[in-house]
Amino acid sequence: xxxxxxxxxxxxxxxxxxxxxxxxxxxxxxxxxxxxxxxxxxxxxxxxxxxxxxxxxxxxxxxxxxxxxxxxxxxxxxxxxxxxxxxxxxxxxxxxxxxxxxxxxxxxxxxxxxx
Amino acid sequence: xxxxxxxxxxxxxxxxxxxxxxxxxxxxxxxxxxxxxxxxxxxxxxxxxxxxxxxxxxxxxxxxxxxxxxxxxxxxxxxxxxxxxxxxxxxxxxxxxxxxxxxxxxxxxxxxxxx
Numbered sequence: 689x690x691x692x693x694x695x696x697x698x699x700x701x702x703x704x705x706x707x708x709x710x711x712x713x714x715x716x717x718x719x720x721x722x723x724x725x726x727x728x729x730x731x732x733x734x735x736x737x738x739x740x741x742x743x744x745x746x747x748x749x750x751x752x753x754x755x756x757x758x759x760x761x762x763x764x765x766x767x768x769x770x771x772x773x774x775x776x777x778x779x780x781x782x783x784x785x786x787x788x789x790x791x792x793x794x795x796x797x798x799x800x801x802x803x
Numbered sequence: 804x805x806x807x808x809x810x811x812x813x814x815x816x817x818x819x820x821x822x823x824x825x826x827x828x829x830x831x832x833x834x835x836x837x838x839x840x841x842x843x844x845x846x847x848x849x850x851x852x853x854x855x856x857x858x859x860x861x862x863x864x865x866x867x868x869x870x871x872x873x874x875x876x877x878x879x880x881x882x883x884x885x886x887x888x889x890x891x892x893x894x895x896x897x898x899x900x901x902x903x904x905x906x907x908x909x910x911x912x913x914x915x916x917x918x
Contacts, residue, residue: 690846690848692846721906723906730908730909730910730911731847731892731908731910731911732908733905733906733907736904736905743904744904744905746905778846778847780847780906790896790904791837791849791852792849792896792906793849794839794846794847794848795846796845796846797846
């Protein structure tokens with residue numbers, strides 16, 4: 689158990705809908721990362737937050753957005769969902785940002801299925 | 804941009820065989836290098852890491868050496884067990900800017916060990 693929690697574990701929805709994925713980082717970790725894992729794209733970095741502020745952005749679609757709240761939990765919002773958004777979404781956390789040597793600890797993931 | 808290339812799987816071995824999973828990277832600067840493992844139905848777990856050239860990361864019998872001259876970080880284990888069956892991801896962590904970082908992963912290599 690990494691100490692990172694994600695809810696829900698599974699999510700099934702329809703095209704055009706909007707969903708919210710939630711992540712709670714390990715105790716003491718200030719930085720949260722979101723990743724998408726799909727069969728065709730592999731594991732891709734989406735976005736990073738540190739202590740409530742966006743710090744780095746990867747291949748995140750404009751239909752997707754995220755935020756980190758004062759209690760440090762983070763939410764990833766996915767809107768106007770398409771079939772291709774079906775994937776496993778991971779959250780990870782680390783103590784600090786801005787250093788390449790820091791270890792990221794991953795949650796168990798949320799499996800999103802868009803029908 | 805930065806990228807990681809792993810040998811394609813699946814890799815199928817008998818118990819106690821020697822394992823090598825090749826990983827090479829392309830990056831500017833001096834990234835940290837990681838191997839993560841994903842067991843079925845679970846999130847990613849850090850297996851080992853190396854933060855500078857010639858560093859050797861090791862854990863649970865697995866080893867990998869950061870080779871700057873060949874831009875490689877190959878994963879090895881002298882004697883695999885059935886319990887090592889999983890998907891292995893090579894990754895690099897590069898400073899995306901002065902404040903953020905991004906983990907870039909290879910596509911993953913599936914290892915299947917039979918008794």
